[in-house]
Each structure stands twice: as C-alpha cells, then as structure tokens.
Amino acid sequence: MLNIKLGSIATKEIMPLSPKDSVEYALNYMRERTISSVVITEDDVPVGIFTEFDAVKIVAHKRTKNVKLQDVMTKNVFCVSEDKYTHDGYVLMEERGYRHLIVVDKDGKFAGVVSEGDFLRHLGFEEISKEKSVIDFMSDSILTIDENAKLTKVAYLMSEGKCKYAIILKDNVPNSVVSERDITYYCTKKSIDDKRTVKVVANNQLIKIKNTTPLQEASAMMKEHGVHQLIVADEDDNFVGIITRHDILKAIHGTYFDLLIKTIEDKNAKEQLLKEHQKELEKLANFDHLTELPNRELFHKLLEKSSAKAQRNKHLTAVVLLDLDRFKDINDSYGHSIGDELLILIASRLKNRIRKGDVLARLGGDEFAIILEHIAYDYDAAKTTQALLKSIKDPFELSNGVRVSIETSAGIVLIPKDSDNAEKILQYADSALNEAKSAGRFTYKFYAKSMTEASKKKFEYETKIKHALQNNEFEMYYQPQVDIQTGKIISAEALIRWNDPKKGIIPPIEFIPIAEESILINDIGVWVTKNVCKQLAKWQEKGFHISVAINLSPNQLKYQDILQMIDDAILESKCNSKLLEIEITEGAIMQNVKEGLELLHAIKARGIRIAIDDFGTGYSSLAYLKQFPIDVLKIDKSFVDNLPFNPDDTAIARAIISMSKALGYKVLAEGVETKEQLDFLASEGCDVYQGYYKSKPIKAIEFEKLLVKNF
Numbered sequence: 030m031l032n033i034k035l036g037s038i039a040t041k042e043i044m045p046l047s048p049k050d051s052v053e054y055a056l057n058y059m060r061e062r063t064i065s066s067v068v069i070t071e072d073d074v075p076v077g078i079f080t081e082f083d084a085v086k087i088v089a090h091k092r093t094k095n096v097k098l099q100d101v102m103t104k105n106v107f108c109v110s111e112d113k114y115t116h117d118g119y120v121l122m123e124e125r126g127y128r129h130l131i132v133v134d135k136d137g138k139f140a141g142v143v144s145e146g147d148f149l150r151h152l153g154f155e156e157i158s159k160e161k162s163v164i165d166f167m168s169d170s171i172l173t174i175d176e177n178a179k180l181t182k183v184a185y186l187m188s189e190g191k192c193k194y195a196i197i198l199k200d201n202v203p204n205s206v207v208s209e210r211d212i213t214y215y216c217t218k219k220s221i222d223d224k225r226t227v228k229v230v231a232n233n234q235l236i237k238i239k240n241t242t243p244l245q246e247a248s249a250m251m252k253e254h255g256v257h258q259l260i261v262a263d264e265d266d267n268f269v270g271i272i273t274r275h276d277i278l279k280a281i282h283g284t285y286f287d288l289l290i291k292t293i294e295d296k297n298a299k300e301q302l303l304k305e306h307q308k309e310l311e312k313l314a315n316f317d318h319l320t321e322l323p324n325r326e327l328f329h330k331l332l333e334k335s336s337a338k339a340q341r342n343k344h345l346t347a348v349v350l351l352d353l354d355r356f357k358d359i360n361d362s363y364g365h366s367i368g369d370e371l372l373i374l375i376a377s378r379l380k381n382r383i384r385k386g387d388v389l390a391r392l393g394g395d396e397f398a399i400i401l402e403h404i405a406y407d408y409d410a411a412k413t414t415q416a417l418l419k420s421i422k423d424p425f426e427l428s429n430g431v432r433v434s435i436e437t438s439a440g441i442v443l444i445p446k447d448s449d450n451a452e453k454i455l456q457y458a459d460s461a462l463n464e465a466k467s468a469g470r471f472t473y474k475f476y477a478k479s480m481t482e483a484s485k486k487k488f489e490y491e492t493k494i495k496h497a498l499q500n501n502e503f504e505m506y507y508q509p510q511v512d513i514q515t516g517k518i519i520s521a522e523a524l525i526r527w528n529d530p531k532k533g534i535i536p537p538i539e540f541i542p543i544a545e546e547s548i549l550i551n552d553i554g555v556w557v558t559k560n561v562c563k564q565l566a567k568w569q570e571k572g573f574h575i576s577v578a579i580n581l582s583p584n585q586l587k588y589q590d591i592l593q594m595i596d597d598a599i600l601e602s603k604c605n606s607k608l609l610e611i612e613i614t615e616g617a618i619m620q621n622v623k624e625g626l627e628l629l630h631a632i633k634a635r636g637i638r639i640a641i642d643d644f645g646t647g648y649s650s651l652a653y654l655k656q657f658p659i660d661v662l663k664i665d666k667s668f669v670d671n672l673p674f675n676p677d678d679t680a681i682a683r684a685i686i687s688m689s690k691a692l693g694y695k696v697l698a699e700g701v702e703t704k705e706q707l708d709f710l711a712s713e714g715c716d717v718y719q720g721y722y723k724s725k726p727i728k729a730i731e732f733e734k735l736l737v738k739n740f
C-alpha cells in the first residue's frame with residue numbers, strides 16, 4: 030500500500046459519458062458493466078459524476094429518466110492526481126465522505142475512477158488481526174422500512190439519510206434488504222411512479238452472521254455470496270445491526286499503522302521509515318491539513334514562546350484573531366470543495382501580508398490567528414490588521430468561475446500589556462473579536478477591560494436568577510394545543526416567565542441563555558417540573574384531563590438527573606404521569622445518541638409522552654429517529670410563518686407531516702397565526718396546532734377559563 034499509486038489501481042476501462050447523455054442511458058450503462066458510478070467529461074476533463082446515490086435521489090424526487098446528466102450530476106468534482114499514493118487517496122476520500130475518487134493525469138485529463146472496492150482489493154486484508162470481530166466495526170444504526178412502504182418514499186429516506194442500504198421489515202423482523210444498486214437496476218427496467226412498494230426491488234438474499242464473527246470471516250462471506258452487506262445478530266439471534274463493505278474498509282485502514290510497522294520490518298528498513306512516519310504524524314498533529322498552516326495546538330505552543338520572549342525582552346507583541354463573516358453561506362451556495370478552495374486562497378493572501386518572523390495559523394473552521402512579533406506601538410498592530418482585512422476583502426476568483434467577496438472581523442490583544450498567559454490571550458482575543466462582530470463587518474477591536482466587565486455583569490445576572498428562584502419570582506404560563514379536526518384544546522405547552530418586582534415580565538430569551546451557561550438551568554428545570562406537575566394534579570381534581578408539555582434544555586440532558594427530577598415531581602404532586610409530556614429539541618438529543626435513546630426509553634417507560642421540538646432545524650438522522658420512542662413531532666415555527674405561500678416551506682411542512690404519518694407520530698405545528706396557515710395544515714393531515722390564532726401563552730387561571738369553555 031505504501032508504494033502503490035492511485036493510477037495503478039484506478040478502473041480505466043469504463044468510458045466517461047457526456048453531460049448531454051440521458052439518465053436512462055447512464056443507468057443502463059452502469060447495469061451492463063456492474064459499476065456504481067460514471068464520470069461525465071467535456072474534452073476529456075471531468076465535469077461531474079453520477080452515482081447510484083444520485084439514482085436513488087431521482088427516484089426519491091420522482092424525476093423522469095430522460096432528464097440529461099448535466100441536470101442531476103454532482104458538479105465541481107474533486108479530482109486526484111494519478112501519482113498520489115493509495116493511502117493518501119483513501120484519507121482524502123474518507124475525510125470528504127466520498128465513495129469514489131476521480132483520477133486525472135498531469136494535464137487534468139480523465140484517467141480513471143477509484144472506488145471503495147478498489148481500495149479493499151489493495152489494502153492487504155490478510156494482515157488484519159483475526160481477533161477483531163464484527164461487533165467492533167458494524168453499523169448499529171441503520172434505516173429500517175416496512176415492506177409495504179412506497180419505493181419512492183424509501184428512496185427519499187435513503188437519499189436524505191445518505192443510506193446505501195435499507196432493511197425491510199416484515200412483522201418487525203428483517204426480511205430482505207434494498208440497496209442503492211437494487212433501486213438503480215430497477216430504474217433501468219421500469220418507469221418511476223408512486224404506486225410500487227419497496228417489495229419490487231427487495232433482495233431476499235439476507236445473509237445473517239453473529240456479532241462475534243471474525244471480521245476476516247465476514248469479508249469472506251461477502252465474497253462467497255456476492256453481497257456488500259451482512260445482517261448482524263446477537264447471541265439470542267436478535268437483529269442488532271449491519272456490517273458493510275465500507276465498514277470493513279474503514280477497519281482495514283484503521284490498522285494502517287500496524288501494517289506500516291510490519292512492512293518496515295519486512296523490508297529491513299524499519300528505522301528510516303519510522304522516522305519518516307513520525308514526521309508525517311508530527312505534521313498531522315501540528316499542521317492544518319487543508320492550508321498547511323500551524324493548527325490550534327501548535328499555535329498555542331508558539332504563542333507561549335512569543336509571550337515569554339516579549340516579557341523577557343520587554344517589547345510588545347500582538348495577537349490578531351480573524352474570523353470570516355458569513356463563510357457558511359459560501360459552503361451552502363457553492364459546496365465545501367469551493368469553500369476549501371477559498372480558505373486556501375485566504376491563507377495565501379494573509380501569509381503574503383505578514384513579515385517573515387510572524388506566525389499565521391488556522392485555528393479551525395473559518396478562524397485564523399496571527400502573532401505579530403516585536404512591534405513598536407499599538408498603531409503598528411492596527412495598521413497591519415487593517416491591511417489583513419483589506420487583503421481578504423478584495424474579490425477572489427474561484428475555479429468555478431465565480432467571483433467572491435468576503436469580509437472579516439478581527440480582535441487584537443497586546444502582549445504583555447493585556448496579558449502574558451497564552452490561555453488568557455486567546456480568551457481576550459475572542460472577546461475582542463466578538464466585540465468587533467457586534468460593531469459590524471470589516472472592523473477590528475483592541476481588547477479592553479470593559480469586555481471583562483461584561484463577563485462580570487453576566488455573573489451579576491446569574492446572582493439575580495438565584496435570588497428569583499429563592500423569592501418565587503418565576504411564573505408558569507400555558508399555551509393551548511388544539512386538535513385541528515375538532516377545534517378542542519387537548520394539551521398545552523408550559524412556558525416559564527420571570528416576573529421581576531422592578532422590571533416586570535422578563536422574557537425567557539433574556540435569562541434562559543445565561544442559565545444554560547451555568548448550572549442554574551438545572552434549578553430552573555426542577556422548579557418548572559414541580560410546578561407543572563402540581564398544576565396538572567389540580568386540573569385532574571377538577572376533571573380537566575389534558576396533557577402538559579415541559580421543555581428540557583440541552584444542558585439539562587448533559588448535567589442533570591432527568592429521571593430523578595421527574596420522579597420526585599410526580600411523587601410529590603401525585604399527578605397522572607400519562608398526562609405529562611417532555612419536549613426535547615432534535616439537536617439536543619443528537620448530541621449523544623446512545624445516552625439520549627436510553628433516557629427517552631426510560632421516560633417512555635413511566636407512561637410519559639415524548640415530543641421532538643423544532644423539528645427540521647437540526648440534524649436528525651432518519652435512522653436514529655426511527656429508534657426514538659416519539660409520540661409527537663413539532664414543526665418549527667420558522668416553517669409555518671410563510672405557509673401556504675412559500676413553496677419551500679409548504680414542501681418542508683408537507684414532507685414532515687407525511688414522514689410522521691409513515692412513522693406513526695402525531696404532528697403539531699407551532700406558531701399558527703392565520704386561518705390560511707391552519708387551513709393548509711388541516712388539508713395536509715396535521716393533527717394539532719398551537720399559536721396566537723388560538724391563544725398566546727397565558728397564566729394558569731386564564732387557561733382554566735378556556736378549559737371550562739372547551740369542555
């Protein structure tokens with residue numbers, strides 16, 4: 030693997046296609062040659078790639094097969110030189126999440142394609158320890174589908190979840206499997222419509238192995254049966270996951286360093302190659318892979334040395350922290366490859382604007398830092414920073430032909446004037462940078478002690494929150510949740526308000542973020558849960574059997590014993606736990622999926638309902654979502670505001686409702702304010718809504734009046 034170049038393992042016999050070729054032609058071409066992708070070229074230069082994943086997206090979005098490749102192919106493709114070594118090529122493919130690498134010659138002409146299968150055949154599988162088992166590398170979170178699901182729906186879920194496979198269940202038991210290739214081959218024979226179920230492409234060759242099976246044996250079984258995936262079961266024959274060719278390839282690459290050492294020993298050149306490898310590891314540990322600039326770890330070490338030198342020699346040194354404004358828009362608009370290209374160009378410009386002895390580093394993402402050694406006055410740091418900002422502001426010419434202008438903000442710290450401690454220097458620089466961002470783009474700010482004063486004010490606010498808890502200044506408000514079909518109030522969301530004796534009502538947006546950053550959110554959570562459960566018990570005595578939802582914050586999930594908090598509140602109030610509902614944002618639960626899943630099941634076991642809040646704004650995996658014991662999905666207000674007039678929002682709302690129905694969840698729309706919004710949601714099958722159209726959040730006594738009318 031060390032001396033094998035990509036050009037020697039690339040598949041070169043497959044003819045590239047033209048952008049004007051049809052999808053149908055490409056699908057037939059791929060099936061005839063049993064390949065998973067085709068490259069699209071113009072004048073022998075790669076301009077796009079069409080893969081089985083793209084074919085699945087076509088089915089998911091019900092597009093016709095006569096569409097041209099230029100309309101659906103992945104553009105701005107990433108190409109790799111045929112002289113690059115296979116290890117480096119695999120690292121690039123894995124880092125970027127690609128399934129293929131397009132290989133080009135020195136003139137940029139198409140020279141072949143390298144797939145995961147090509148890497149697998151050249152990585153030396155026999156060298157891997159036979160003690161390693163499937164359980165260490167299998168995918169335990171996969172997409173599972175009912176056998177009666179529509180093919181287009183399955184394609185949509187696979188496309189959105191970027192799943193190469195889906196397991197088809199019959200009576201909740203794995204019955205067959207469908208892959209991207211199955212869908213691709215089906216498309217070559219049949220037209221795309223919304224009537225056929227996934228059973229038409231189901232592959233009944235479902236090979237099952239134990240999770241204790243050696244990895245080498247699993248690979249051999251794939252080859253024997255001609256499949257790329259195996260179903261994994263535990264000792265009790267329960268379905269626990271799937272092992273794919275991709276998982277095996279990652280396992281092989283994970284043993285690369287072991288293979289490297291063995292290769293060195295076999296070639297009797299261990300000492301020299303170890304030195305070379307150590308240099309490579311040192312570079313990986315200390316330098317940014319993309320820009321080749323020092324990374325955060327190395328910058329911190331260099332900053333400590335510069336600070337000590339400035340203090341020893343009694344001269345000024347400046348640290349400038351730069352952050353690109355709205356860089357995310359570049360990635361969203363043109364793709365990450367163009368974003369990476371822009372970062373490289375920015376790094377080059379910055380490097381040309383600093384002196385030879387100065388240090389430029391990329392701390393991560395779109396953040397750069399510079400050490401300006403031995404400056405005479407504050408003005409010198411300001412002048413250099415202005416030049417750095419201007420150099421970035423000038424337009425960039427990108428490879429896709431687009432001219433991009435981007436602005437940045439900067440924070441400046443002076444050593445040893447502001448501090449001589451590396452940690453504090455970076456902390457102060459970040460404070461100054463935030464101040465610059467607040468002042469507007471294309472500006473810079475020197476660190477000032479007043480920024481530390483802001484931190485002190487935050488501490489004072491925390492003290493006031495503690496005082497508010499002790500003096501019972503918090504109040505619970507309730508917003509009705511209404512059954513769309515009957516118009517009846519069936520539940521409510523509990524919302525906290527702070528009734529300050531001097532300032533009056535303080536909205537949650539002012540104090541919850543501060544509480545989130547401290548342990549105070551736990552105390553607030555306990556107060557809210559106890560008060561809501563007491564109110565539920567009172568309403569039960571009066572015959573109002575409605576459920577009430579309580580919000581859990583991300584930091585509560587991290588640092589609080591949620592189950593103990595709920596159990597204590599229910600025991601103290603004697604309320605019916607079945608009338609309690611817990612709301613968790615999808616982003617919060619996805620921060621730690623394993624622990625989150627265990628918590629949700631434990632809450633569900635107590636008879637408590639579970640709702641996923643702000644759905645559609647985070648990053649939920651559909652495969653994970655299927656495993657969560659969810660009762661309700663709440664469509665975020667941002668998707669409701671412009672209904673039914675914004676086509677994007679109507680499509681998103683419709684998709685969430687449709688998906689929820691397929692998964693057996695109820696759907697609740699937040700922020701409903703107009704009859705037009707309500708009529709649209711009703712026509713699409715939404716179950717429940719809340720918002721100002723019915724009522725704003727109100728105190729318990731006012732809410733009770735609505736309940737009297739309701740019943």
